[in-house]
Amino acid sequence: MAVDLKRVAAVHEKIGGRAAMMVDANQQWDRPSAMRFGRLMEPYHLTWIEEPLDAYDVEGHAALAAQLDTPIATGEMLASVLEHIALIQNNSVDFIQPDAPRVGGITQFLKICALAEAKKLQLAPHFAMEIHLHLAAAYELEPWVEHFDWLDPLFNERLEIRNGRMIVPQRPGLGITLSEQAAHWTRGTAEFGKRP
Ligand SMILES: [Mg+2]
Missing domain, CATH: 3.20.20.120 (Enolase-like C-terminal domain)
Structure with a gap:
């Protein structure tokens, strides 16, 4: 706990209330x-x-x-x-x-x-x-x-961030489409109708 307190104090001193913490x-x-x-x-x-x-x-x-x-x-x-x-x-x-x-x-x-x-x-x-x-x-x-950014490889689009704010995309639905890579993973791992 003492170590954590030191870390919080150090970050607080560094950012000095200029960013949320x-x-x-x-x-x-x-x-x-x-x-x-x-x-x-x-x-x-x-x-x-x-x-x-x-x-x-x-x-x-x-x-x-x-x-x-x-x-x-x-x-x-x-x-x-x-x-x-x-x-x-x-x-x-x-x-x-x-x-x-x-x-x-x-x-x-x-x-x-x-x-x-x-x-x-x-x-x-x-x-x-x-x-x-x-x-x-x-x-x-x-x-x-x-x-x-962990899910970035799944999608073709990237969310826009301006001045610390995420911008809601104007594209239809959630505004994202599956990347080729994600589609490949799906095709490569899912098996339908396979008999035992
Ligand atoms: Mg959490």
Whole structure:
């Protein structure tokens, strides 16, 4: 923890409030550690603390959200609307981080957004920016979208980023088409109608 604190302080000094800063614990803390770390983080005015606790610790996140000024973010590991409802109803988060592919697609994601909007939660979807850019753009409050280039080989198009903002493409649908490489992987790995 001491090492992590030094790192946060060093980055904070370097960027000096000129950029938003978050920390992500990837579910590695227990409740007392998360609370202690959260208190020590308060002077840095982080945009959020991500996944401070086990993804399913609804009560633990609620205690952090209630007692810390720094916003709490989690939800990326949850795999259903019901699991997100537990976070939302128990005031466990300030930023909800649903993952459309993981919760069952766009329709399920939008159900979570409707509930989150009712609680005035902030939205910061997890991964898969190619889908989430569109869904986040439809959210009531200005959202965050994670930037990952990991899926770039799948698509022909690239998302445009200007001054730290992702631009919603004007192309039809999600604005992406499968690359030759991705089509090849699909053809190369899927086998249909093969008898045992
Ligand atoms: Mg994360």
